[in-house]
Amino acid sequence: MQPVSDSILYCxxxxxxxxxxxLAGLLExxxxxxxxxxxxxxxxxxxxxxxxxVILSDFPATGMDAEAQSALLAAVDDGTGLLMIGGWESFHGxxxxxxxxxxxxxxxxxxxxxxxxxNCDHPVVLRQVAxxxxxxxxxxxxxxxxxxxxNRFTPKPASTVVxxxxxxxxxxxxxxxxxxxxxxxxxxxxxxxxxxxLVFGEYGAGPTAALATDVAPHWVxxxxxxxxxxxxxxxxxxxxxxxxxxxxxxxxxxxxxxxxQDLSSPAAVTHVP
Numbered sequence: 318m319q320p321v322s323d324s325i326l327y328c329x330x331x332x333x334x335x336x337x338x339x340l341a342g343l344l345e346x347x348x349x350x351x352x353x354x355x356x357x358x359x360x361x362x363x364x365x366x367x368x369x370x371v372i373l374s375d376f377p378a379t380g381m382d383a384e385a386q387s388a389l390l391a392a393v394d395d396g397t398g399l400l401m402i403g404g405w406e407s408f409h410g411x412x413x414x415x416x417x418x419x420x421x422x423x424x425x426x427x428x429x430x431x432x433x434x435x436n437c438d439h440p441v442v443l444r445q446v447a448x449x450x451x452x453x454x455x456x457x458x459x460x461x462x463x464x465x466x467x468n469r470f471t472p473k474p475a476s477t478v479v480x481x482x483x484x485x486x487x488x489x490x491x492x493x494x495x496x497x498x499x500x501x502x503x504x505x506x507x508x509x510x511x512x513x514x515l516v517f518g519e520y521g522a523g524p525t526a527a528l529a530t531d532v533a534p535h536w537v538x539x540x541x542x543x544x545x546x547x548x549x550x551x552x553x554x555x556x557x558x559x560x561x562x563x564x565x566x567x568x569x570x571x572x573x574x575x576x577x578q579d580l581s582s583p584a585a586v587t588h589v590p
Contacts, residue, residue, distance in 0.1 A: 356375055444457060
Protein backbone atom coordinates (compact mmCIF):
# COMPACT_ATOMS: atom_id res chain seq x y z
CA MET A 318 0.00 0.00 0.00
CA GLN A 319 1.40 3.41 -0.98
CA PRO A 320 0.99 6.61 1.07
CA VAL A 321 -2.06 8.57 -0.05
CA SER A 322 -1.66 12.06 1.42
CA ASP A 323 1.31 12.86 -0.85
CA SER A 324 3.00 14.94 1.86
CA ILE A 325 5.85 15.07 4.33
CA LEU A 326 5.48 15.27 8.10
CA TYR A 327 8.38 17.31 9.50
CA CYS A 328 8.84 17.13 13.29
CA UNK A 329 11.33 19.07 15.40
CA UNK A 330 14.15 21.61 15.04
CA UNK A 331 12.52 23.72 17.75
CA UNK A 332 10.07 25.88 15.75
CA UNK A 333 9.49 27.58 12.41
CA UNK A 334 10.86 30.85 13.81
CA UNK A 335 14.05 28.98 14.76
CA UNK A 336 16.13 26.18 13.25
CA UNK A 337 13.19 24.62 11.39
CA UNK A 338 13.19 27.60 9.02
CA UNK A 339 15.99 25.97 7.00
CA LEU A 340 14.39 22.71 5.92
CA ALA A 341 10.87 24.14 5.93
CA GLY A 342 12.01 26.98 3.68
CA LEU A 343 13.45 24.57 1.13
CA LEU A 344 10.33 22.41 1.16
CA GLU A 345 8.25 25.52 0.55
CA UNK A 346 10.49 26.57 -2.35
CA UNK A 347 10.14 23.14 -3.95
CA UNK A 348 6.36 23.47 -3.51
CA UNK A 349 6.21 20.10 -1.84
CA UNK A 350 3.35 19.80 0.68
CA UNK A 351 4.35 19.26 4.29
CA UNK A 352 2.97 19.61 7.80
CA UNK A 353 5.16 20.78 10.64
CA UNK A 354 5.20 19.78 14.35
CA UNK A 355 7.42 21.82 16.76
CA UNK A 356 9.79 20.07 19.16
CA UNK A 357 7.67 20.79 22.23
CA UNK A 358 4.46 19.24 20.85
CA UNK A 359 3.18 15.68 21.31
CA UNK A 360 2.49 14.00 17.98
CA UNK A 361 -1.05 12.88 17.25
CA UNK A 362 -1.01 9.37 15.70
CA UNK A 363 -3.68 10.47 13.21
CA UNK A 364 -1.17 12.85 11.64
CA UNK A 365 1.04 9.93 10.59
CA UNK A 366 -1.46 8.39 8.22
CA UNK A 367 -0.69 8.35 4.53
CA UNK A 368 2.60 10.24 4.62
CA UNK A 369 5.26 9.86 1.98
CA UNK A 370 7.98 10.72 4.50
CA VAL A 371 8.31 11.39 8.23
CA ILE A 372 11.29 13.48 9.36
CA LEU A 373 12.41 13.50 13.01
CA SER A 374 15.01 16.20 13.64
CA ASP A 375 15.80 17.39 17.16
CA PHE A 376 12.44 15.89 18.12
CA PRO A 377 12.59 14.02 21.46
CA ALA A 378 11.11 10.58 22.04
CA THR A 379 8.78 12.12 24.64
CA GLY A 380 6.92 13.67 21.71
CA MET A 381 5.66 10.26 20.58
CA ASP A 382 3.75 7.94 22.90
CA ALA A 383 3.45 4.19 22.30
CA GLU A 384 0.36 4.61 20.11
CA ALA A 385 2.08 7.17 17.89
CA GLN A 386 5.20 5.04 17.57
CA SER A 387 3.14 2.02 16.58
CA ALA A 388 1.34 4.12 13.98
CA LEU A 389 4.68 5.34 12.61
CA LEU A 390 6.08 1.82 12.33
CA ALA A 391 2.93 0.63 10.58
CA ALA A 392 3.19 3.51 8.10
CA VAL A 393 6.87 2.83 7.37
CA ASP A 394 6.17 -0.89 6.97
CA ASP A 395 3.60 0.07 4.32
CA GLY A 396 6.02 2.32 2.38
CA THR A 397 6.39 5.64 4.17
CA GLY A 398 9.98 6.89 4.33
CA LEU A 399 11.62 7.63 7.70
CA LEU A 400 14.54 9.99 8.32
CA MET A 401 16.18 10.91 11.63
CA ILE A 402 18.48 13.93 11.47
CA GLY A 403 21.13 14.57 14.11
CA GLY A 404 20.89 17.07 16.94
CA TRP A 405 20.87 17.44 20.70
CA GLU A 406 17.39 15.89 20.90
CA SER A 407 17.98 13.23 18.25
CA PHE A 408 19.20 9.65 18.70
CA HIS A 409 20.32 9.63 22.38
CA GLY A 410 21.70 13.16 22.45
CA UNK A 411 20.91 15.29 25.48
CA UNK A 412 17.22 14.48 25.75
CA UNK A 413 16.48 12.59 22.54
CA UNK A 414 16.41 9.20 24.29
CA UNK A 415 15.30 7.21 21.24
CA UNK A 416 17.45 4.13 21.93
CA UNK A 417 14.83 2.17 23.91
CA UNK A 418 11.88 3.05 21.68
CA UNK A 419 10.06 1.05 19.02
CA UNK A 420 11.12 3.66 16.44
CA UNK A 421 14.76 2.68 17.03
CA UNK A 422 13.96 -0.76 15.59
CA UNK A 423 13.09 0.84 12.25
CA UNK A 424 16.22 2.98 11.96
CA UNK A 425 19.27 1.61 10.11
CA UNK A 426 21.62 2.36 13.03
CA UNK A 427 22.12 1.27 16.63
CA UNK A 428 21.70 4.22 18.99
CA UNK A 429 24.10 4.51 21.93
CA UNK A 430 22.62 4.34 25.46
CA UNK A 431 24.76 7.30 26.60
CA UNK A 432 25.45 10.83 25.40
CA UNK A 433 26.40 10.42 21.74
CA UNK A 434 27.10 14.06 20.87
CA UNK A 435 30.43 15.22 19.45
CA ASN A 436 30.95 18.98 19.34
CA CYS A 437 34.04 19.54 17.23
CA ASP A 438 36.37 22.53 17.19
CA HIS A 439 38.50 21.08 14.38
CA PRO A 440 37.25 20.32 10.86
CA VAL A 441 34.93 17.35 10.28
CA VAL A 442 34.96 16.56 6.56
CA LEU A 443 32.24 14.53 4.83
CA ARG A 444 33.35 11.82 2.42
CA GLN A 445 31.31 9.67 0.02
CA VAL A 446 31.98 5.93 0.42
CA ALA A 447 29.17 4.37 -1.65
CA UNK A 448 27.03 5.21 -4.67
CA UNK A 449 23.49 6.37 -3.95
CA UNK A 450 20.93 8.57 -5.69
CA UNK A 451 20.87 10.93 -2.69
CA UNK A 452 24.49 11.98 -3.21
CA UNK A 453 24.82 11.57 -6.98
CA UNK A 454 26.43 14.34 -9.00
CA UNK A 455 27.73 16.31 -6.00
CA UNK A 456 31.47 17.18 -5.65
CA UNK A 457 32.25 15.14 -2.54
CA UNK A 458 35.87 14.51 -3.63
CA UNK A 459 36.65 17.87 -5.24
CA UNK A 460 34.89 20.08 -2.69
CA UNK A 461 33.96 18.11 0.44
CA UNK A 462 31.75 19.99 2.90
CA UNK A 463 32.53 20.30 6.62
CA UNK A 464 30.27 20.13 9.68
CA UNK A 465 30.70 21.23 13.28
CA UNK A 466 29.22 18.32 15.22
CA UNK A 467 27.19 15.13 15.03
CA ASN A 468 25.74 12.15 16.90
CA ARG A 469 27.71 8.91 17.09
CA PHE A 470 25.94 5.68 16.16
CA THR A 471 26.70 2.22 14.75
CA PRO A 472 25.28 1.04 11.39
CA LYS A 473 23.18 -2.12 11.57
CA PRO A 474 24.50 -5.13 9.61
CA ALA A 475 22.04 -4.86 6.70
CA SER A 476 22.41 -1.10 6.31
CA THR A 477 24.38 0.88 3.70
CA VAL A 478 26.82 3.62 4.73
CA VAL A 479 26.93 6.27 2.00
CA UNK A 480 28.77 9.13 3.74
CA UNK A 481 31.43 9.05 6.44
CA UNK A 482 32.87 11.86 8.55
CA UNK A 483 36.62 12.26 9.06
CA UNK A 484 37.54 14.19 12.20
CA UNK A 485 40.72 16.06 11.40
CA UNK A 486 43.40 17.51 13.65
CA UNK A 487 45.16 20.56 12.23
CA UNK A 488 48.26 22.33 13.52
CA UNK A 489 50.55 25.14 12.38
CA UNK A 490 54.25 25.29 13.12
CA UNK A 491 54.25 29.09 13.42
CA UNK A 492 56.93 29.78 10.85
CA UNK A 493 60.05 31.83 11.59
CA UNK A 494 60.63 35.49 12.41
CA UNK A 495 63.82 37.14 11.08
CA UNK A 496 64.37 40.85 11.59
CA UNK A 497 60.69 41.55 11.87
CA UNK A 498 59.89 39.43 8.83
CA UNK A 499 57.66 36.38 9.09
CA UNK A 500 58.87 33.53 6.90
CA UNK A 501 55.91 31.35 6.12
CA UNK A 502 55.14 28.27 8.14
CA UNK A 503 53.35 25.03 7.40
CA UNK A 504 50.04 23.44 8.25
CA UNK A 505 49.75 19.77 9.08
CA UNK A 506 46.51 17.77 8.89
CA UNK A 507 45.81 14.27 10.17
CA UNK A 508 42.67 12.14 10.44
CA UNK A 509 42.11 11.17 14.06
CA UNK A 510 38.91 9.12 13.66
CA UNK A 511 36.16 8.29 11.20
CA UNK A 512 32.43 7.95 11.89
CA UNK A 513 29.37 7.01 9.79
CA UNK A 514 27.47 10.10 8.69
CA LEU A 515 24.64 8.99 6.34
CA VAL A 516 23.23 5.46 6.61
CA PHE A 517 20.33 3.88 4.69
CA GLY A 518 18.16 0.87 5.40
CA GLU A 519 14.66 -0.51 5.02
CA TYR A 520 11.81 -1.36 7.35
CA GLY A 521 9.22 -3.42 5.56
CA ALA A 522 8.43 -1.53 2.34
CA GLY A 523 9.69 1.78 3.69
CA PRO A 524 13.14 3.32 3.05
CA THR A 525 14.88 4.59 6.18
CA ALA A 526 17.90 6.81 6.80
CA ALA A 527 19.94 8.30 9.63
CA LEU A 528 22.00 11.47 9.17
CA ALA A 529 24.38 12.08 12.06
CA THR A 530 24.75 15.85 11.71
CA ASP A 531 22.12 18.59 11.79
CA VAL A 532 20.25 20.38 9.01
CA ALA A 533 20.65 23.79 10.69
CA PRO A 534 23.20 25.74 12.76
CA HIS A 535 25.21 25.19 14.72
CA TRP A 536 26.17 21.59 13.98
CA VAL A 537 25.60 21.94 10.24
CA UNK A 538 28.70 24.17 10.13
CA UNK A 539 29.99 25.13 6.69
CA UNK A 540 27.80 22.47 5.06
CA UNK A 541 24.94 24.99 5.01
CA UNK A 542 26.97 27.23 2.66
CA UNK A 543 28.15 24.44 0.33
CA UNK A 544 28.30 25.74 -3.24
CA UNK A 545 28.98 29.03 -5.03
CA UNK A 546 25.34 29.70 -5.81
CA UNK A 547 22.95 30.96 -3.14
CA UNK A 548 19.39 29.78 -2.54
CA UNK A 549 16.91 31.96 -0.68
CA UNK A 550 13.80 30.39 0.73
CA UNK A 551 11.05 31.16 3.22
CA UNK A 552 8.28 29.05 4.70
CA UNK A 553 5.04 30.54 5.97
CA UNK A 554 5.58 31.66 9.56
CA UNK A 555 9.37 31.48 9.30
CA UNK A 556 12.21 33.87 8.58
CA UNK A 557 13.91 33.86 5.18
CA UNK A 558 17.00 31.68 4.98
CA UNK A 559 19.93 31.71 2.55
CA UNK A 560 21.98 28.58 1.88
CA UNK A 561 24.46 27.15 -0.62
CA UNK A 562 23.06 25.64 -3.80
CA UNK A 563 24.89 22.31 -3.32
CA UNK A 564 23.50 22.03 0.22
CA UNK A 565 19.99 22.58 -1.18
CA UNK A 566 20.57 20.02 -3.92
CA UNK A 567 21.73 17.41 -1.41
CA UNK A 568 18.57 17.82 0.64
CA UNK A 569 16.34 17.72 -2.44
CA UNK A 570 17.94 14.46 -3.58
CA UNK A 571 17.87 12.89 -0.11
CA UNK A 572 14.23 13.73 0.58
CA UNK A 573 13.19 12.78 -2.96
CA UNK A 574 14.64 9.31 -2.51
CA UNK A 575 13.02 8.76 0.88
CA UNK A 576 9.65 10.16 -0.22
CA UNK A 577 9.67 8.03 -3.36
CA GLN A 578 8.92 11.11 -5.44
CA ASP A 579 11.19 13.58 -7.18
CA LEU A 580 11.00 16.98 -5.52
CA SER A 581 12.04 18.24 -8.92
CA SER A 582 11.19 21.92 -8.72
CA PRO A 583 14.68 23.38 -8.19
CA ALA A 584 15.20 26.21 -5.77
CA ALA A 585 15.97 29.56 -7.37
CA VAL A 586 19.72 30.09 -7.34
CA THR A 587 21.67 33.34 -7.42
CA HIS A 588 25.40 33.27 -8.12
CA VAL A 589 27.96 35.26 -6.19
CA PRO A 590 31.51 36.24 -7.20
